[in-house]
Structure formats: C-alpha cells, structure tokens
Amino acid sequence: MSPTSTFPAKRRVLSGIQPTAGIHLGNYLGAIRRWVERQHEKENLFCVVDLHALTMPQDPAALRANTQELIALYIACGLDPEVCTLFVQSHVRAHVEAGWLLTCETPLGWLNKMTQFKDKSQKQESVGTGLLVYPVLMAADILIYSADEVPVGEDQKQHVELTRNIAEKFNRRFGEVLKVPQPVIPEVGARIMGLDNPLAKMSKSSASSPGHAILLTDTPDTIMKSFKRAVTDSGGEIRFSDDPAKAGVDNLLSIYKAITGKAKEECERDFAGARGYGDLKVGVAEVVIAALAPIRERFAQIMGDRGALDAVMQRGAEKASAIADRTVGAMKDAMGLYRLPL
Numbered sequence: 001m002s003p004t005s006t007f008p009a010k011r012r013v014l015s016g017i018q019p020t021a022g023i024h025l026g027n028y029l030g031a032i033r034r035w036v037e038r039q040h041e042k043e044n045l046f047c048v049v050d051l052h053a054l055t056m057p058q059d060p061a062a063l064r065a066n067t068q069e070l071i072a073l074y075i076a077c078g079l080d081p082e083v084c085t086l087f088v089q090s091h092v093r094a095h096v097e098a099g100w101l102l103t104c105e106t107p108l109g110w111l112n113k114m115t116q117f118k119d120k121s122q123k124q125e126s127v128g129t130g131l132l133v134y135p136v137l138m139a140a141d142i143l144i145y146s147a148d149e150v151p152v153g154e155d156q157k158q159h160v161e162l163t164r165n166i167a168e169k170f171n172r173r174f175g176e177v178l179k180v181p182q183p184v185i186p187e188v189g190a191r192i193m194g195l196d197n198p199l200a201k202m203s204k205s206s207a208s209s210p211g212h213a214i215l216l217t218d219t220p221d222t223i224m225k226s227f228k229r230a231v232t233d234s235g236g237e238i239r240f241s242d243d244p245a246k247a248g249v250d251n252l253l254s255i256y257k258a259i260t261g262k263a264k265e266e267c268e269r270d271f272a273g274a275r276g277y278g279d280l281k282v283g284v285a286e287v288v289i290a291a292l293a294p295i296r297e298r299f300a301q302i303m304g305d306r307g308a309l310d311a312v313m314q315r316g317a318e319k320a321s322a323i324a325d326r327t328v329g330a331m332k333d334a335m336g337l338y339r340l341p342l
Contacts, residue, residue, distance in 0.1 A: 013184075014147035016047035016089065018204065019066035020058070023073050024213035025288065026192035026202035029258045031151065036078035045085040045145055045320060046074055051095060051137060055130040069299075072309055073216060076299035087316030089141065094324035098140035099133075101331050105170055106136050110162060139163035144324040146179040157183050174334035178327070192255060195230040198247035217296055220289045227252075227285035228278075238271045238280050240264050249277065256284045259291050 015035065017027065035046065048070045053063060067088055074086055089095050111132050142150055142163050150160050160183035167178040192202045196211045203213075211229045218226070232248035241250050257267045271280050302309055332339055 010043045011148045012043045012045065012145060013149045013151065014045045014047070014142055014145050015151050016049040016141065017070060018053045019048050019050050019063060019070045020053055020056075021204045021213075022066070022069065022215045022217055023077075024202055024204065024215050025255070025292075026213065027204070028077065028216060029192055029255070032074075032077050032079075034151075035084075039079060039083050042149070044083070045087070045147075045323075046079060047141065047320075048074075048088045049138075049141065051089045052134055055128060055134050068306070068309060068313075069217075069303065071313055072299055072302040073295075075302055075312070076295045077216070081312045081316065085316050085319045086312060087320040088313055091313065091317035092320045092324055094144050094321060094328045095137065095140055098144045098324070098328050098331060099137040101328075101335065102140050102143070102166055102170070103133055103136045105173070106139075106166055110165065111135060114162065115158060135159050135162050136166065139166045142181050143167055143178045144327040145320070146323075146327060147181045148179070149184045150181050151184045170331075174331075177330050177334045192258070193247065193251040195226055195251075198231055198251040199244060214288060214292075216292055217299060218292075220293075223289050223292070224282070224285045227281045227288070230281055232277045232281075236276050238274055238277070239268050249280065252280055252284045256287060259284075259287045 015031070017023065023032065035044070048067050050063065050067050071086055071088065075081060079086060114135050116135075138159050139162060142160070143166075150163075160181060164180050167180045170178050171180075194200050194202045194212045195214070196209065211226055214223055214226055230248060230252060232252070233245055235246070237246075238249060238253070239246075240253050241247075243250075253264075253267050253271075256262075256270075257264060260267070262270070271283060274280055274283070329339070
C-alpha cells in the first residue's frame with residue numbers, strides 16, 4: 001500500500017472539544033455554529049477529546065457523563081451524524097498508538113517551548129508527564145486522519161505548527177507518509193469574553209466560576225441572572241469600543257451582534273433608548289435565551305434516548321477507526337515495525 005493512499009480525495013476537516021464543563025456560549029458562537037453552517041462543504045470529523053482531559057485531575061463519573069453530554073450537544077447544536085463523523089477520542093485506539101510512535105520522533109526541546117505547558121505547569125505543585133507530551137497526542141489526532149484543515153483559535157495555533165513540524169520531520173526520515181495540515185483561524189466567529197472579567201476570553205477552565213460563562217444547558221433564569229451580574233463600567237454609554245475600560249459593554253454588544261446577526265450600528269440603535277446598562281444586560285440575555293432554547297430542548301430529547309446516542313458514538317468510532325487505522329498501518333510499515341499478515 002502506498003503511504004499517500006491514506007490521503008483523502010475530499011478536503012478533510014478535524015476539530016474537537018474536551019469534555020469538561022460543557023459547551024459555553026463562547027464555544028458555540030466562536031466555533032460550533034460555524035461548524036454547523038459549513039458541515040456540508042467538506043468531510044468533517046468532530047471529536048470529543050477525552051484523553052486530553054486526563055492531563056488534569058478528573059472525577060471519573062463526571063468525565064463519563066460529560067463525554068456523553070458533549071456528543072449530545074454537538075447534535076443538539078445542529079451537527080448531523082449522517083453528514084459528519086462524531087466520535088470519542090478514546091473509542092479509537094489509533095490515537096494512542098500513533099501518539100507513541102510520534103512521541104519517539106519528537107525532540108524534547110520542542111515540547112519544552114509550548115506556551116500552554118509553561119502556563120499550566122506553573123499553576124500546579126506536581127506536573128504529570130501527560131501535560132508535557134499531550135501536544136504530541138494532539139498531533140496524532142490530526143495526522144491519523146490526514147486532515148487538511150484544523151480550525152483553531154490563536155491560542156491553539158502553536159499546537160498545529162508543532163503538528164506540522166512533527167509531520168515534516170517524520171516524512172523526511174520515513175517518506176511521505178503523513179499529510180501536513182494547515183491551521184485555519186476562522187474569519188467569522190465571535191470572540192466572547194467572560195461575563196465576570198471582560199478582559200479574559202470565556203473559557204472552559206473558568207466555566208465553573210459563578211457568573212463567568214453561559215452554558216448551552218443553562219436555564220433561562222440562570223442565563224438572566226448571569227447577565228445581570230455581568231461586569232460593566234461606571235458610565236452609561238452603550239456603544240462598541242476598543243477602550244479596555246468599556247470592555248464589559250463591548251462584550252455584551254458583541255454577544256448581541258453575534259446572536260442577532262445585526263451590524264454594529266443597528267445593535268447600538270437597538271439600545272439607544274435604554275435607561276442604562278441594566279436594560280442592555282436584560283436585552284442581551286433575552287436574545288441569548290431565545291437562541292439557546294431550541295438547543296436545550298433538543299439536548300433533552302437526545303439525552304432521553306441514551307441507546308440511540310451510544311449508537312451514534314459507535315458508528316462514529318467505526319468510521320473514524322477505518323480512516324485512522326490505515327494511517328497507523330502506513331506509519332508502522334515506514335518505521336520498520338513487523339505486522340502480522342492478515
């Protein structure tokens with residue numbers, strides 16, 4: 001089998017989210033909504049990267065529940081299992097196998113330069129080896145599917161660059177086995193900041209903090225309360241601004257703009273008669289509640305039939321494994337590992 005036979009004829013896109021703290025509004029507006037809108041354009045694989053979650057301490061029961069709920073949320077948001085491949089990382093053994101093969105080819109110095117390792121390791125008394133080497137597993141996630149595009153935010157671009165370096169080094173030594181992917185930073189996609197700190201991006205790591213994030217499964221009352229507690233400033237002018245002092249108002253207007261699809265000028269006009277920031281917070285909360293209602297309802301329906309949800313994960317794992325196993329086989333052959341004849 002020629003190594004390049006593992007490359008897809010149709011452009012392939014891979015992305016994934018860790019099963020921690022659910023999906024928040026920033027994930028949805030910044031990435032998932034775009035995935036849904038463009039799912040018919042290319043061959044798409046969307047993964048729940050549960051193995052990456054193990055780099056930090058996890059409650060086993062919560063991790064299992066979050067994994068199942070995240071697949072359900074993918075579908076509730078509009079990703080069609082008949083169009084996309086939806087799967088869980090640990091259900092495809094090729095991820096770990098390829099991760100080890102690539103770890104053996106990755107210089108330690110490359111991993112020591114990763115900024116996320118530096119940031120996270122400084123916050124822990126004891127640092128697990130997995131936190132250091134997980135970028136290689138992320139590289140394996142991408143390379144075993146011969147992905148052409150990896151949609152990422154600016155904070156993840158370094159990981160895709162490392163993946164490219166690993167693939168190029170592997171190919172120089174063993175031949176053109178691995179496709180070198182391209183990071184894709186979406187041109188469209190809202191950058192949503194934390195409601196409690198509008199100078200910091202809304203994040204999964206802080207999603208459990210009260211008032212920080214809006215989860216897609218939050219009730220209307222919870223959403224309204226979170227927006228009413230949103231940090232603003234002591235003024236009263238409702239307009240978009242690059243001034244850090246106005247970051248809270250700018251964030252609320254950005255959420256309103258992303259949800260409604262209106263132009264900036266129209267968003268500002270909608271609140272021209274507001275009596276203050278209280279009206280702004282309520283107005284933004286109302287459009288968010290309305291937008292998330294069908295997702296929350298669909299999520300409840302999906303979670304009501306766990307057997308059907310497991311079947312989606314099973315089909316996704318089978319489809320993903322069929323692709324990944326071919327790449328790992330080509331890697332083993334190129335590296336000189338003896339494979340038993342079928």
